[in-house]
Amino acid sequence: MRFVALIITILLAPQAWAGGSWKEFWSADGTIIRGWLETPEGEGPHPAVVMMHSCFGPINDQGELAAHDRSWADILTKNGYAILAVDSYTPRGAGSLCQERNRPVLASAERPWDAIGGLVFLQERLDIDGDRVGIMGWSNGAITSLWTARDGASAASALEGPDFRAAVAYYPLCNDVLSRIDNYMPRIPVLLQIGADDDWTDPEPCRELAAQTQSRGGDLTLAVYEKSHHLFDAPDMPVRPFMAVNDTQETGLIEIHFGTNETTRVQSIERTLDWFAEYLR
Template sequence: MASVSKSKTTKSNTIAFFDRTAFAFSLLVILVSTASAQEKVSFASTDGELNGGTPTSISGYLYRPSGPGPFAAVVSIHGCDGATNEKGEVRPLYGTWGEILSQKGYLLLLIDSFQPRGHGSLCAMLPVFSRPVLPNRETPMDVYGALNYLRSRSDVRSDSIAILGQSYGGMAMMFTIANGALPKDVAPDKDFRAAIALYPNCPPVADKDPHWRPRQPMLLLMGESDTATPPGPCKDMVARAKAEGSPPIDMYFYPDTYHAFDHPNLPMMQMISQKRPDGSSPIAGSNPEARADAINRVTQFLASELK
């Protein structure tokens, strides 16, 4: 197992091609394998107020355990590259979590906030709040649509649903679970029970809400060497949240580990399209040891919080 403290792990060799909130999708895209969802579904977003009363029909990719259920469930939010590639295939980075968690007995719904609105990757559109689908507006409304959909299913334990987001999805998740952000039509006892963020982009969240803190227990996993979404601002934001009486937040930062460390098998590389003023470029890539540790931590966290 990786050597982990509340800030540590090891090195890697695989890439991600999605958010930095500055990860332009001129990053070369390396697709190694495609994770297959068990079922494509659709459900209504709660964004009707943005669309003149007509909610957007959102696509979702459902990963279901075998057996009748009912199961604890997870809503998963993709990064800025979108849930699917140009062929409409679920990207391995996101689909793999569906496969892993469904094998562990959780029903996972990966939502697609971009394609139903006519967008592919939005990584090249900067700053983040210039994008046509925002992490603090459309995506949270899609997430609550997904929550409503899951709660309507007889094979889901409606009181045992968590939320997971990676990169841009992690940032959107943090907006979704912020204290005071629960929609008025969602009763507190029908809210998400737990939240998981993998390498989110924290500065936009902190800038919008300097007193951010989650409504539920949260697990945060990041690479210590991540220059795409650096961990420092997240550490500061969580420290402030804890000082203000936040629910429990567990943080783990893996040393010598970069963005998208949980991708199953993409080579680590410099993102030359994202040169810094000093001539350096962000690095992204998988870390097998950190990935294995993250899978273990996520499953233990879900088992504890979704009893």
């Protein structure tokens, strides 16, 4: 635990670009997409995490990983995991979709196939241990993580090799699952993390989803962080308002808030690393 704490301390500030490259691969739906691949120091094969971005997309205006995604790439690679940050948007001609009502790329439709495609791509590499791969998503990408982890997920039918071992979902829109399926059951362990003050993706449906899933014997762990908004795990981002939509709104934009809570950011990083250490090591 001291080693993990040291790594977290080092990574509190934004990190310099650590090396890596964009790789094209096939989504399991047959679309050519891409992902940012980085591997940790040392010889492989390495355990790995497929990262699924939020509705903002994974890149900044310079075409590099956005600060939030960059911070998690640093955290994971410094702790011995390769990462593949899947870009579901750019290859399909989309940018940020957070203010788009009719989104051309959906968390529950195209993106689970992208996640499975990323897993297959990693399993074809000699420097990756294809039997020790997790999936991790934020907001829109967290919805994708939940759908990808679902027992009976259509996209999982494309798998010929090992499945994902575990999932982490940060502040998903849990209503997206509750409103469309009666008996959600994950086939892999899921860690769901959300802020108690999240006014973009309400934590109450996530509490309901967790309670229902656990009552059926499903392996879904919920962590709710007090005084934390959407993107509470982002580095150095003061809480600010933003006009956005989500799938529970019928019309227009509403004002929501997002930004860092440094205390719960560190807590959630440690919980995430412990989760992956349990299932991917």
